[in-house]
Amino acid sequence: MNLDVLLQRQGFGTRRGCRVLVHQGRVAVRGEVIDDPDTQVEEEGTEFSVDGEAWIARGRVVLMMHKPVDYEVSRKPQHHPSVHSLLPEPLNARGVQAAGRLDTDTTGLLLFSDDGTLIHALTSPKHEVHKTYDVTLVHPCTPELIHALKSGVQLHDEPGPLSAVSAAATGPDTLHIVLREGKYHQVKRMIGAAGNRVLALHRPAVGSLSLPADLMPGEWRYLTNEELNRVWGAAPRARA
Ligand code: URA
Secondary structure, eight states: HHHHHHHHTSSSSOOOHHHHHHHTTOOOEEEEEOOOOOOBBOOOEEEEEEETTTOOOOOEEEEEEETTTOOOSSOOSSOOOOOOGGOOOOHHHTOOSSSSSSOOTTTEEEEESSSSHHHHHHGGGOOOOEEEEEEEEEOOOOOOHHHHHHHOBBBTTTSSOOOOOOOEETTTTEEEEEEEEOOTTTHHHHHHHOOEEEEEEEEEEEEEEEETTOOOOOEEEEEOHHHHHHHHHHHHHHHO
């Protein structure tokens, strides 16, 4: 494809703007400055730089972020910065979106992609991609609470009770819960309906993909091929 088209698809602006970037000598491909925007390049895997910043062209992107507290999962945040402000502008410009939401005060694994099929696969209740949460409670964790979460609690705007895939105490006031859906404030509402309250919430995993220990709050990275297989494997019916 044309170099200007590649740049446009990678989020560097309009086609016209990308042609200007190239003409201005600000774009290099595999280390060599190219000033002809009609130069033919492969998309997938092409190493290029814009103003000295290195990129690898990707047809579709899937990335993970360790969401920090006090960031909103929204493109139009109201009270706090958006998680999108933690991503490089070209990724936002090419339309990456978060797969589901985490509350402003929730931390943990958040996936992003510009692949609508993947976003749908990860968020649609039909695919039942499990979401794992570590919860710190306001009041002690009791066997009755665990029993209620596992057997099902009725939330007032839901047609039937919602139950956890699993729930287990991990300390006097902490628990681990796995949900099959990702409804609005689901953990907080389920725990509230069962008579306790959430003090802090962290999501260590989505499907079989865990938040890497070396990904610090606010950091992000692309998924490896092995991790990509895992996220797609979490919603196998979507890929078929
Ligand atoms: N459930 C909640 O209540 N909040 C989150 O951020 C995620 C799940």
